[in-house]
Amino acid sequence: MEIYLDANATTAVLPAAQQAALAVMADSFGNPSSIHASGLRARAVVDRVRASARRVLDAPAGQLFFTSGATEGIQTSVLSALCELRGRRDAGETAAQALLYGATEHKAVPQALHHWSALLGLDLPVLPIPVDRTGRHDLDWLRRNAPTAGLVCTMAANNETGVVSDLDAIAEILRASPALWLVDGVQALGKLPLKLAERGIDYAPFSGHKFHAPKGIGLLYVREGAPFTPLLTGGGQEGGLRGGTENIAGIAALGAVLYAMEAGGVFQTPALLAAHRDLLVQALRESFPGLVFNAGDAPCLPTTLNFSVRGVSSKLLLDLFDAADIRVSGGSACSAAKAEPSYVLQAMGLDAWQGQAAVRLSFGALDSPEFIAAACARLRQCGEVLRARGLGSAAPAKACDQPLPGHDAQGSFAAACKDAFLPASDAEKCALEIDCEAAVELHRQGQVLWVDVREGYERDVQAQTGLLKDARAVPLSSLDSALPGWLALAPQVPVVFYCRSGNRSAQAARALRRLGHACAWSLAGGLAMWSEPELQRVADAAAH
Ligand code: PLP
Numbered sequence: 001m002e003i004y005l006d007a008n009a010t011t012a013v014l015p016a017a018q019q020a021a022l023a024v025m026a027d028s029f030g031n032p033s034s035i036h037a038s039g040l041r042a043r044a045v046v047d048r049v050r051a052s053a054r055r056v057l058d059a060p061a062g063q064l065f066f067t068s069g070a071t072e073g074i075q076t077s078v079l080s081a082l083c084e085l086r087g088r089r090d091a092g093e094t095a096a097q098a099l100l101y102g103a104t105e106h107k108a109v110p111q112a113l114h115h116w117s118a119l120l121g122l123d124l125p126v127l128p129i130p131v132d133r134t135g136r137h138d139l140d141w142l143r144r145n146a147p148t149a150g151l152v153c154t155m156a157a158n159n160e161t162g163v164v165s166d167l168d169a170i171a172e173i174l175r176a177s178p179a180l181w182l183v184d185g186v187q188a189l190g191k192l193p194l195k196l197a198e199r200g201i202d203y204a205p206f207s208g209h210k211f212h213a214p215k216g217i218g219l220l221y222v223r224e225g226a227p228f229t230p231l232l233t234g235g236g237q238e239g240g241l242r243g244g245t246e247n248i249a250g251i252a253a254l255g256a257v258l259y260a261m262e263a264g265g266v267f268q269t270p271a272l273l274a275a276h277r278d279l280l281v282q283a284l285r286e287s288f289p290g291l292v293f294n295a296g297d298a299p300c301l302p303t304t305l306n307f308s309v310r311g312v313s314s315k316l317l318l319d320l321f322d323a324a325d326i327r328v329s330g331g332s333a334c335s336a337a338k339a340e341p342s343y344v345l346q347a348m349g350l351d352a353w354q355g356q357a358a359v360r361l362s363f364g365a366l367d368s369p370e371f372i373a374a375a376c377a378r379l380r381q382c383g384e385v386l387r388a389r390g391l392g393s394a395a396p397a398k399a400c401d402q403p404l405p406g407h408d409a410q411g412s413f414a415a416a417c418k419d420a421f422l423p424a425s426d427a428e429k430c431a432l433e434i435d436c437e438a439a440v441e442l443h444r445q446g447q448v449l450w451v452d453v454r455e456g457y458e459r460d461v462q463a464q465t466g467l468l469k470d471a472r473a474v475p476l477s478s479l480d481s482a483l484p485g486w487l488a489l490a491p492q493v494p495v496v497f498y499c500r501s502g503n504r505s506a507q508a509a510r511a512l513r514r515l516g517h518a519c520a521w522s523l524a525g526g527l528a529m530w531s532e533p534e535l536q537r538v539a540d541a542a543a544h
Pocket of ligand 1: 008
């Protein structure tokens, strides 16, 4: 069973939402702008879902309309606010001096601020509001800067750490400021009451796919009286707020999620989510002795755990978890050679090792107690494997300040192959890859040497049944010692490398080819893309 613990990236679509989307595509496919019966049925779907959204978000007043997702909602909000600021400036009113955003906002926010400020000729400074070590906004800084700000953007809850912003305190500060206020509500939907009206929030974007609706549907709330400029203009849909024929299937699916929230009994209660969190915390602590939680004791969404294991890079943990069929996110953007720490954790001023080792585990409001129990058991299994291989135990601080490499960080293979590591063109990469059919064909032609270049700890936890069990196990980090043997093979003997995603195996195949053995291949997409029947076909071909 796949243990999907990456709900902050996206969530599974609620079965009722899938059915609702299919049903409108079959029965209410009309254009909501048409005045005949088909159009009226589609219009009724849109109206019903909007009414439900108003109840769920407690937003009886103001504008609430459907978008393609939060990125669009953010653009629309920023464009609206900045057009207003430009109008105020042109009218000779006191001009805003800066645009402010929380240093840990989703990238869509600062990107939109820079983009629209430049495009509208405002060219205002775009300043990050500092956060403390637990990721919470520096409210004194905000108090000092709010009086001259034009727009303030503060997310309700952070997608990487789950840290919840103090929106009441921010509302209090902004009450005396002319600044408009954007609150990214994406991670809060269904988890936190936003009190949009009470707090005087001007703009709040939401995204369906973060809470069990499909991708491509979202919502934007705009306070009654807040400035508004449409991002998309066209046929006057959504009361002229957003042109373009409505995404009825997406709206219907979002509706099914909203109805389930209203009805109760589908999503887990806050108490159960907290219990799930406690179980996962306990399992993580017991499994990984050097573990710290990166948000410290800040108030957090119960569903998000961001942690670092002293001495173990996020790349290593991600590979290990993925091999064990546990899906999580790295808190950093990793490549084999280099791990870029997350800007969120950097803004929090965490130690470098925490940034390089960060992992985000986020579970969902649909996850059952049985699922969480299975997740805990799988995490414990991963911990055992790491300990058995002498990794991830709380070693002396000095030795562990640099996380252990994911793979080949010492570059031993790279050093041995030097020129073989010159970048490959896309065509070269394509030419290296083989699919199931090609692998079977290779076996028909004769002997094939399979090489699993994953690390030993990945094989230890692998969920796949090991159909390629005759493969040689040579991790990329020690490939250099095996290269001479393969170079001595007859030229026509194929060497097929495989790994989890196809990246390491492509690296290995490319190097072997460049060193002189032309018959080197990489399994396209890695084990992640191969189904058990496909692997079985290859194993059968190998057996004959
Ligand atoms: N804001 C936050 C906090 C997010 O987590 C995300 C998605 O990762 C977005 C905005 C962008 O949302 P969408 O994918 O709907 O454009």
